[in-house]
Amino acid sequence: MNPILIRFAIFIFVSSIFVGGLLAVQQFPQVREFDFWKAVFYKNPYPEKPPQPIIFPHNIHVKNLGIDCRFCHYYVEKSKYAGVPSVSECMGCHKYVESVKDRPEIKKLFQYYEEGKNIPWVKVHNLPDFVRFTHRMHINAGLDCSNCHGDVSSMDTVHRVAPLSMDWCLSCHRQSQASTECQVCHY
Numbered sequence: 001m002n003p004i005l006i007r008f009a010i011f012i013f014v015s016s017i018f019v020g021g022l023l024a025v026q027q028f029p030q031v032r033e034f035d036f037w038k039a040v041f042y043k044n045p046y047p048e049k050p051p052q053p054i055i056f057p058h059n060i061h062v063k064n065l066g067i068d069c070r071f072c073h074y075y076v077e078k079s080k081y082a083g084v085p086s087v088s089e090c091m092g093c094h095k096y097v098e099s100v101k102d103r104p105e106i107k108k109l110f111q112y113y114e115e116g117k118n119i120p121w122v123k124v125h126n127l128p129d130f131v132r133f134t135h136r137m138h139i140n141a142g143l144d145c146s147n148c149h150g151d152v153s154s155m156d157t158v159h160r161v162a163p164l165s166m167d168w169c170l171s172c173h174r175q176s177q178a179s180t181e182c183q184v185c186h187y
Helices: 003-027 036-040 058-064 087-094 104-115 135-140 166-175
Strands: none
Touching (some): 087 104
C-alpha cells in the first residue's frame, strides 16, 4: 500500500478524533475535554509503597513458603484482572496456622472475616481508563509476572517498579515483537 496514503489515513483518523472531541464538549458540556496528546504521553504516577489496610508480606508467602502467584491471583490466566483473594480464601489457610494467629496483622484479617467485610486493598498497578490491558494475553504469551511487577518474592510490601506508561509498554512490545497496533491496547 502507498505510504503517502497510509500517512493521510492516519492524519484523517487523528483529526477526526480531535474534532469529534471538540464537538462533544460543545454539544455536551458535562463531558470532559479529551486531550489526545496528554493521553499519548500520559505518565501514571505511583507512590513508593502505598499504605495497605493489612501489611501483606509477599516475601514470606512467595519466597519462604513457595506459594505460586497464581494460587492467590487465580484469574491471571483467564481474565483482564489477576484478582485479589477474598478474605475467606486467606482464612482457608490462616485459620489452621496456630503459630501466627496472635500477630497484629493476622488479627486484622480475622476481624475482617468475622465482620464479613472485604479488605479494602489499595490498588498498586493502576492503568488509565483508555488502556485495554489483560493479564491473560501476557501470561499466555510466556511473560513472567516479574517483567512488570518486579521481584515480588523479595518485597515486604508490593510497590510498582515500572512506570506502566505508553512508551514503556511500546518498548516491551517492540522488544518482544508483539503488536504495536493502537487497537490492541486502546478502546
